[in-house]
Amino acid sequence: MTAVLTPAPTRPAPPPALTIGLARTALELRLFVRDPAQVVFSFAYPIVMLVIFASVFAGEDRPGGVPFAQYFLAGIAATGIMLTSFQAVGTALAEERERGDLARLQVIGTPPLGYFLGKAGQVLVTTVLQLAVLLTVAATAYDVPMPDGAGRWLTFAWVALGGALAGTVLGIAVASVGSSRAVGNGISAFAVVLQFFSGVFFVFSELPSWMQEVAAVFPLKWLVQGMRSVFLPDAAVAAEPAGSWEHGMIALVLAVWVVVGLAVCSRTFRWRRTA
Amino acid sequence: MTTTRPAPAPPRTAPDDHPAVRVRGLVRRYGGRAVVDGVDLDVRRGEVFALLGPNGAGKTTTIEVLEGVRRRDGGEVAVLGEDPGRAGRAWRDRVGVVAQSTGVGDALTVRETLDHFARYHGTAQDTGELVEAVGLTEAVGTRVSRLSGGQRRRLEVALGVQGRPELLFLDEPTTGMDPVARRQFWALVRGLRAGGTTVVLTTHYLDEAAALADRVGVLAAGRLVDVASPDELGAELRRTATVRWTEDGVPREVGTGEPAAVLRDLLAAHPAGEVPGLTVTRPGLEDVYLSLVGATPEEASR
Missing domain, CATH: 3.40.50.300 (P-loop containing nucleotide triphosphate hydrolases)
Structure with missing residues (x-):
């Protein structure tokens, strides 16, 4: 005997985007932990990079006598944020569209904003965990001093938050460009180039000025700069191209990326490859 | 957990006046070729x-246009009274x-x-x-x-x-x-x-x-x-019966709207008794369907 399915006699309005965003955050996290390859890659990559670079350049101090590991932590923390936001979201979204997961969300009536919020929620949680592991390794294995005082931790928090959200939005935007294979390859290549341009691997002020100018268009350069202001001693500000940490500018650039990017995504977002 | 309550009587009165689906002149083209070419359709509640x-x-x-996940190039579509291309x-x-x-x-x-x-x-x-x-x-x-x-x-x-x-x-x-x-x-x-x-x-x-x-x-x-109930699909086509028999060792076949008249003639021509190999068949649903989809649209819609 089968149960009888009937149309709903009364129908309350479907739940708001925020409710669906929260449900999707839980779902995305559950799917994330059930994909061991993704967990390992997201968490291990920045740590492996830190270990490699800190070992190879162990004796080389950076401008102002800052130990290499301390200088590099700023760049690799920023890279980690881009990895868990921009790269993870862009790749996953293109795959979900190709598999038809997004087509299902569309016919169920998911608001795009609810879907975006789910991605952002998942990104924030994984970013926090990844940074916690990275900082612990840096502090214990390489004696990198942790930020002293609430002010630096506050800067760390808003820079990380802004970077993760900007990266999420950028990932959503990029994933609309092509097939999942094209997007996957494109994102990885773009991320590597951006890391070189943005001063993750080299001292930013020592890069050619055209590279600095290109990098300034994208969020990663500002994210790295914000992280330097958190992890480097005050004296290191002298080596900055602008002569200051430019916190106002960092906040502005990241906010513009989030707000403008979100507006663009809401208009260009597609559940399917063709309509 | 078994749910064995009896099925309630289907509510045949519509909650509002709209049919569930109303389509007029639906056209959808891919690369200039019309894959849906002027479809009119009503689905009752x-x-x-x-x-x-x-x-x-x-x-x-067609169904994807009705679901609101595919654009249309022409025609009017109302699903539960709303345009699926714009509905929220x-x-x-x-x-x-x-x-x-x-x-x-x-x-x-x-x-x-x-x-x-x-x-x-x-x-x-x-x-x-x-x-x-x-x-x-x-x-x-x-x-x-x-x-x-x-x-x-x-x-x-x-x-x-x-x-x-x-x-x-x-x-x-x-x-x-x-x-x-x-x-x-x-x-x-x-x-x-x-x-x-x-x-x-x-x-x-x-x-x-x-x-x-x-x-x-x-x-x-x-x-x-x-468009018809399964029993009435291709009513025109079904009316035509095929009478088959054998005459002087040669199989004969007549398609007719009045098989009884053909039989009367046949029986009159065989006063001695049996008509060898006599059958009268009407097309089944499958025959009707095949001739419907095999026919050019112009022929089938007269």
Whole structure:
């Protein structure tokens, strides 16, 4: 005997985007932990990079006598944020569209904003965990001093938050460009180039000025700069191209990326490859 | 947990004046070629309507326009009184969709999947009742990646009806199901109809259309060539009977609208007794269907 399915006699309005965003955050996290390859890659990559670079350049101090590991932590923390936001979201979204997961969300009536919020929620949680592991390794294995005082931790928090959200939005935007294979390859290549341009691997002020100018268009350069202001001693500000940490500018650039990017995504977002 | 309450009488009075689906002059082109070419269609509230036709006839394109997931190039479409190309979430919540292939997230179990998507609807069917209705009770703790093709299809059906829709679209719902699963699915659709849900389904199985549908629309080359109940489909074609017999060792055949008259003549010509090899046949549903989809649209619609 089968149960009888009937149309709903009364129908309350479907739940708001925020409710669906929260449900999707839980779902995305559950799917994330059930994909061991993704967990390992997201968490291990920045740590492996830190270990490699800190070992190879162990004796080389950076401008102002800052130990290499301390200088590099700023760049690799920023890279980690881009990895868990921009790269993870862009790749996953293109795959979900190709598999038809997004087509299902569309016919169920998911608001795009609810879907975006789910991605952002998942990104924030994984970013926090990844940074916690990275900082612990840096502090214990390489004696990198942790930020002293609430002010630096506050800067760390808003820079990380802004970077993760900007990266999420950028990932959503990029994933609309092509097939999942094209997007996957494109994102990885773009991320590597951006890391070189943005001063993750080299001292930013020592890069050619055209590279600095290109990098300034994208969020990663500002994210790295914000992280330097958190992890480097005050004296290191002298080596900055602008002569200051430019916190106002960092906040502005990241906010513009989030707000403008979100507006663009809401208009260009597609559940399917063709309509 | 068995739910054995009797099916309520289907509410035949529409909650509002609109038919469930009203289509006039629907056109959809791909690269200049019209795959849907001027379709007019009405689906009444509470009926099961089958769009029947061979592959490439335009069934999926038509149903996707009605679902609001595909643009149209011309014509008017109203589904539950609204234009699906513009309708919002409240409309979408009244419409259920089981598409040909959509992903469902492989790493979740059946229960996790249904419990999650229940939260997208204004009102949702209880997960236990839902898995029972689609026959997935045994697989409720199984991960989606380990479901058989037929079980996966049933999960998709469950997701389609989870929001307790007024109107359900099923695009080739039984493709890939074994005969037993197919029969169970038919029972589910009959149950939905008995409960008052309007169902629009596409199929290229003639027996499925005959078993489920109140009315069948036959699509061929982007045009609707006939709309009727399964019994009355191709009424013109059915009226023609074929009388066959053997005369002087040669098989003879006459197609006629008045087989009795032909028989009278035949019997008169054989006063001695039997007419060798005599048969009178009328076309079955399959013959009707084949001549409908084989005919050019102009011929079939006169």
